[in-house]
Amino acid sequence: MTDRILGVLGGMGPLASAQFMARLTLLTPAVRDQEHIPAVLWSDPRVPDRSRGRPASGPDEVLPWLQRGLRGLKAAGCGAIAMPCNTAHGWYDDLTAEGLPILHIVDAAAAALRAVAPSGTVGIMGTAATLAMRLYQDRLDHQGWHCITPDAEEMARLVTPSIAAVKANRVVDAYAPLAEAARLLAARGAKAVVLGCTEIPLGIQAGPKLEFPVIDTIDSLALAAIAWARG
Amino acid sequence: MTDRILGVLGGMGPLASAQFMARLTLLTPAVRDQEHIPAVLWSDPRVPDRSRGRPASGPDEVLPWLQRGLRGLKAAGCGAIAMPCNTAHGWYDDLTAEGLPILHIVDAAAAALRAVAPSGTVGIMGTAATLAMRLYQDRLDHQGWHCITPDAEEMARLVTPSIAAVKANRVVDAYAPLAEAARLLAARGAKAVVLGCTEIPLGIQAGPKLEFPVIDTIDSLALAAIAWARG
Numbered sequence: 001m002t003d004r005i006l007g008v009l010g011g012m013g014p015l016a017s018a019q020f021m022a023r024l025t026l027l028t029p030a031v032r033d034q035e036h037i038p039a040v041l042w043s044d045p046r047v048p049d050r051s052r053g054r055p056a057s058g059p060d061e062v063l064p065w066l067q068r069g070l071r072g073l074k075a076a077g078c079g080a081i082a083m084p085c086n087t088a089h090g091w092y093d094d095l096t097a098e099g100l101p102i103l104h105i106v107d108a109a110a111a112a113l114r115a116v117a118p119s120g121t122v123g124i125m126g127t128a129a130t131l132a133m134r135l136y137q138d139r140l141d142h143q144g145w146h147c148i149t150p151d152a153e154e155m156a157r158l159v160t161p162s163i164a165a166v167k168a169n170r171v172v173d174a175y176a177p178l179a180e181a182a183r184l185l186a187a188r189g190a191k192a193v194v195l196g197c198t199e200i201p202l203g204i205q206a207g208p209k210l211e212f213p214v215i216d217t218i219d220s221l222a223l224a225a226i227a228w229a230r231g
Numbered sequence: 232m233t234d235r236i237l238g239v240l241g242g243m244g245p246l247a248s249a250q251f252m253a254r255l256t257l258l259t260p261a262v263r264d265q266e267h268i269p270a271v272l273w274s275d276p277r278v279p280d281r282s283r284g285r286p287a288s289g290p291d292e293v294l295p296w297l298q299r300g301l302r303g304l305k306a307a308g309c310g311a312i313a314m315p316c317n318t319a320h321g322w323y324d325d326l327t328a329e330g331l332p333i334l335h336i337v338d339a340a341a342a343a344l345r346a347v348a349p350s351g352t353v354g355i356m357g358t359a360a361t362l363a364m365r366l367y368q369d370r371l372d373h374q375g376w377h378c379i380t381p382d383a384e385e386m387a388r389l390v391t392p393s394i395a396a397v398k399a400n401r402v403v404d405a406y407a408p409l410a411e412a413a414r415l416l417a418a419r420g421a422k423a424v425v426l427g428c429t430e431i432p433l434g435i436q437a438g439p440k441l442e443f444p445v446i447d448t449i450d451s452l453a454l455a456a457i458a459w460a461r462g
Contacts, residue, residue: 005275014267018252021274025245031399036245036276040303043252044236045267072271072307168262 004229007078007100009069011043012050012085013167016198016218020084023222037229040076042069050087051129063091070098082225084198084218087130103228106139108220109194113145116213117192121146123185125178126196127163128155136196148188150181166199174203179210186212235460238309238331240300242274243281243316244398247429247449251315254453268460271307273300281318282360294322301329313456315429315449318361334459337370339451340425344376347444348423352377354416356409357427358394359386367427379419381412397430405434410441417443
């Protein structure tokens with residue numbers, strides 16, 4: 001039993017947050033309720049669309065919503081934060097200013113990647129915003145990987161509509177286009193593909209397993225959270 | 232978009248809470264994140280075992296843990312509470328004293344039951360504590376149903392170990408014994424079986440569909456929560 005309470009800043013999207021809570025539970029070695037990890041999930045899907053980037057102010061401003069959630073989790077007694085939304089990590093530095101440790105999803109994914117493709121070319125899938133802000137590329141290239149990403153046509157035709165489909169509860173529809181985008185990266189030399197948007201593993205799990213390793217960033221973040229809670 | 236924030240007093244068990252969050256999302260008509268329901272999940276699996284009943288005081292006392300969660304959810308701005316744990320409804324009256332409306336899981340299940348078996352004999356599965364406190368029997372018998380439950384031997388051999396298996400992350404192991412217990416109730420005349428412990432639907436979903444209607448109390452409570460949030 002741990003007395004560390006995990007804060008989950010979620011709702012981005014809500015299904016990915018629910019899946020994070022399920023995986024946090026299923027990946028925890030426990031034989032009864034009381035051995036599982038205490039957690040508070042702040043699931044606020046009203047946070048404005050992260051993929052529009054960082055407007056300075058106005059109704060589309062993301063940061064105040066994230067800060068509100070973080071402060072709520074702090075008030076609830078949480079000792080560290082996990083954000084099961086890759087794009088929200090664009091506000092990571094602003095959020096750490098609130099004083100709570102935040103488990104970085106890219107570091108969590110890198111730990112999983114090391115086990116299946118310790119170096120070389122890897123594919124990164126994510127929202128257009130995550131790819132444009134080079135969330136994965138800068139951190140992974142620095143650690144000895146070479147990151148490749150879908151091109152603009154593949155993003156528009158395959159990846160972006162699939163993420164929207166998961167958010168609209170049409171999870172099964174997302175499988176075929178996401179699998180095609182991942183296979184195109186593998187065909188270009190990726191030894192593994194990072195599913196760097198938490199909606200993507202939900203879509204990829206709705207169909208047959210792919211022929212190459214993929215990194216489920218929900219699972220990676222859940223494992224980092226378990227290590228923190230048990231640490 | 233709704234500004235009503237749902238409070239989910241959960242962690243009892245944590246996998247059932249995660250499933251509640253997933254079903255809350257999937258049962259909400261929404262085409263983008265911002266149309267989903269804001270919610271805060273207080274998932275504290277440290278709450279002492281509800282099935283031991285109501286000790287007056289000491290470390291096994293359940294009520295202070297539930298009150299702590301409820302107050303945390305109130306502080307977070309939640310306007311109503313859903314508890315995805317049937318047995319915890321044994322403390323329902325104590326908890327309503329905190330002043331927040333709590334959606335009652337038996338009323339939610341009754342609404343679902345009405346659609347498939349509007350009267351007559353129905354089976355109730357749950358923890359021994361839920362059955363002993365007559366959580367379902369008193370409320371449903373009063374509304375024109377006749378409730379039957381597994382006998383003591385079936386509880387000890389089939390139901391109780393299956394609930395424990397789900398809490399220990401052995402979900403697949405729970406299917407066969409739970410299906411057997413449900414079929415015994417159907418053989419005794421139940422037109423439908425209420426899965427009146429939130430671990431039970433998780434186990435029942437791990438195998439083939441049963442031949443008679445079952446009421447998934449996680450889904451019933453999620454539908455009640457959606458009606459509240461949209462109301």
